[in-house]
Amino acid sequence: MTRIGKRGLLGLAGAALAAPAFAQAAFPSRTINMIVPFAAGGPTDTVARLIAQAMSTSLGQTVVVENVGGAGGTLGAQRAAQARPDGYTILLHHIGMATIPTLYRRVAYDPINGFETIGLVTEVPMTLVGRSSLAAQNMAELIALVRREGEKLNYANAGIGAASHLCGLLLQQALGTRMTTVPYRGTGPAMNDLLAGTVDLMCDQTTNTTEQIKAGSVRGFAVTTPERIAALPDLPTAAEGGLPGFEVSVWHGLYAPKGTPAPVIARLNRALVAALQDANVGTRFAALGTAPVPVARATPEAHREFWQADIAKWRPLIQAAGQYAD
Numbered sequence: 001m002t003r004i005g006k007r008g009l010l011g012l013a014g015a016a017l018a019a020p021a022f023a024q025a026a027f028p029s030r031t032i033n034m035i036v037p038f039a040a041g042g043p044t045d046t047v048a049r050l051i052a053q054a055m056s057t058s059l060g061q062t063v064v065v066e067n068v069g070g071a072g073g074t075l076g077a078q079r080a081a082q083a084r085p086d087g088y089t090i091l092l093h094h095i096g097m098a099t100i101p102t103l104y105r106r107v108a109y110d111p112i113n114g115f116e117t118i119g120l121v122t123e124v125p126m127t128l129v130g131r132s133s134l135a136a137q138n139m140a141e142l143i144a145l146v147r148r149e150g151e152k153l154n155y156a157n158a159g160i161g162a163a164s165h166l167c168g169l170l171l172q173q174a175l176g177t178r179m180t181t182v183p184y185r186g187t188g189p190a191m192n193d194l195l196a197g198t199v200d201l202m203c204d205q206t207t208n209t210t211e212q213i214k215a216g217s218v219r220g221f222a223v224t225t226p227e228r229i230a231a232l233p234d235l236p237t238a239a240e241g242g243l244p245g246f247e248v249s250v251w252h253g254l255y256a257p258k259g260t261p262a263p264v265i266a267r268l269n270r271a272l273v274a275a276l277q278d279a280n281v282g283t284r285f286a287a288l289g290t291a292p293v294p295v296a297r298a299t300p301e302a303h304r305e306f307w308q309a310d311i312a313k314w315r316p317l318i319q320a321a322g323q324y325a326d
């Protein structure tokens with residue numbers, strides 16, 4: 001008798017739960033739920049809502065965004081991993097999918113094998129921003145301030161596993177100092193406190209900071225890309241500001257629970273590709289400092305390959321920092 005191991009039984013269960021053949025052919029026949037693992041109003045939410053709206057047009061069914069924030073994006077990822085693998089629950093998540101497997105020793109889902117990849121969406125630059133009253137006018141003064149004040153400074157992020165956490169880790173490593181971290185369910189709520197001046201500093205994606213920097217309501221110090229970006233031409237790169245090699249851009253991808261049938265993944269991928277080619281998505285992304293990925297990168301295979309490589313890329317950097325989630 002062939003022994004079916006635990007994984008085999010889980011796989012059979014997943015397949016049994018997946019949509020039967022006739023349902024796959026009619027997919028989608030009802031509303032699709034897109035989980036965003038951070039609070040509404042933040043950069044991930046902004047990307048998700050633009051993509052969801054454009055996918056709805058292509059699918060002929062509404063794609064509803066559900067914000068499931070908390071624990072650095074792992075609560076939302078868990079919800080998606082444990083959903084029925086029928087295509088009606090998908091997850092839009094970012095670089096955290098590459099850092100969480102190293103940062104978290106225990107999560108209630110399989111952070112690597114718990115998902116099917118649908119395709120990459122966009123790569124978003126990050127910006128170092130401070131409250132407008134901060135006693136630093138530029139990157140050189142900010143570096144001196146962080147080195148001098150250290151833990152007296154409050155640094156906002158969206159929890160361990162968030163891009164804002166990763167950027168803060170890299171910044172503190174580069175400056176050889178520690179700030180006091182203030183975690184939020186997303187950098188949308190964190191931005192409100194930065195605007196109010198109750199936190200000092202944040203590293204966040206241009207999809208959440210471009211308009212605030214342009215309005216002068218927060219102070220932009222640097223962008224974390226090798227070159228300046230068209231949306232913020234006057235914002236120096238971190239390298240220009242005295243931190244060469246300080247580069248991080250936040251890629252976003254679309255996922256479905258493991259076991260979601262291939263024809264359903266293919267249908268979702270076609271809708272994603274249509275969204276990436278949508279004129280409004282392109283225009284809005286450009287205004288926010290980013291752009292849809294080229295279609296060649298938006299395949300399930302290219303997404304999984306990129307994701308696996310990024311897990312390997314960040315693992316040694318996170319291990320060197322020695323900061324893990326409990």
Ligand code: MLT
Binds near residue numbers: 161
């Ligand atoms: C983060 O990783 O910092 C998230 O993108 C924040 C958010 O989207 O709210």
